[in-house]
Amino acid sequence: GQNIDQPTEMTATEGAIVQINCTYQTSGFNGLFWYQQHAGEAPTFLSYNVLDGLEEKGRFSSFLSRSKGYSYLLLKELQMKDSASYLCAVSAIKGGGNKLTFGTGTQLKVEL
Amino acid sequence: GAVVSQHPSRVICKSGTSVKIECRSLDFQATTMFWYRQFPKQSLMLMATSNEGSKATYEQGVEKDKFLINHASLTLSTLTVTSAHPEDSSFYICSASGGLAGGKQETQYFGPGTRLLVL
Numbered sequence: 414g415q416n417i418d419q420p421t422e423m424t425a426t427e428g429a430i431v432q433i434n435c436t437y438q439t440s441g442f443n444g445l446f447w448y449q450q451h452a453g454e455a456p457t458f459l460s461y462n463v464l465d466g467l468e469e470k471g472r473f474s475s476f477l478s479r480s481k482g483y484s485y486l487l488l489k490e491l492q493m494k495d496s497a498s499y500l501c502a503v504s505a506i507k508g509g510g511n512k513l514t515f516g517t518g519t520q521l522k523v524e525l
Numbered sequence: 526g527a528v529v530s531q532h533p534s535r536v537i538c539k540s541g542t543s544v545k546i547e548c549r550s551l552d553f554q555a556t557t558m559f560w561y562r563q564f565p566k567q568s569l570m571l572m573a574t575s576n577e578g579s580k581a582t583y584e585q586g587v588e589k590d591k592f593l594i595n596h597a598s599l600t601l602s603t604l605t606v607t608s609a610h611p612e613d614s615s616f617y618i619c620s621a622s623g624g625l626a627g628g629k630q631e632t633q634y635f636g637p638g639t640r641l642l643v644l
Contacts, residue, residue, distance in 0.1 A: 454638065
């Protein structure tokens with residue numbers, strides 16, 4: 414099976430930087446995704462890492478270390494609208510196809 | 526680009542009835558569609574994977590006779606919850622991807638979800 418661990422909750426201040434960590438164990442690793450999900454809505458795609466290193470996209474960056482089974486999502490210049498759940502999802506090749514397994518999500522609260 | 530729609534967004538039905546949920550990829554061809562279920566304050570759980578023109582692959586513990594999946598075209602997949610019961614009340618979300626292209630992982634794009642309440 415797959416184990417995906419991420420913190421349950423985090424709180425940060427508007428304008429600050431926050432890092433959300435994710436550790437995983439899997440076989441057939443084929444990439445790691447980060448999604449943002451507001452309450453009652455479907456997840457929206459933020460980032461995808463399949464090689465080691467940092468991927469930067471505006472205020473959001475994502476890092477991957479395959480040898481350590483570790484990723485983080487970095488959010489800069491936090492805004493109130495960034496309050497949401499952030500889901501780490503690991504893609505693995507299983508039975509000839511790709512499957513995404515989601516972590517339980519990190520609920521981020523941005524305060525004034 | 527990569528827009529996925531779902532219909533209906535909300536449905537309330539009586540116990541014992543069947544409910545059909547549609548998932549459409551609007552601006553790309555989805556060789557693979559996925560159906561997830563999410564209970565309150567929990568993560569998404571994959572129910573099944575469907576490829577166009579073939580039978581869906583169900584995850585362990587998901588009853589294929591209860592959750593009927595049809596992926597009739599490259600832009601449409603349907604999930605039918607048959608003989609729904611209150612415990613089937615949940616948030617059902619589909620996603621679509623273009624599948625593997627040259628060995629590169631394709632991102633899954635999610636529909637807006639369908640909230641099902643069975644009375």
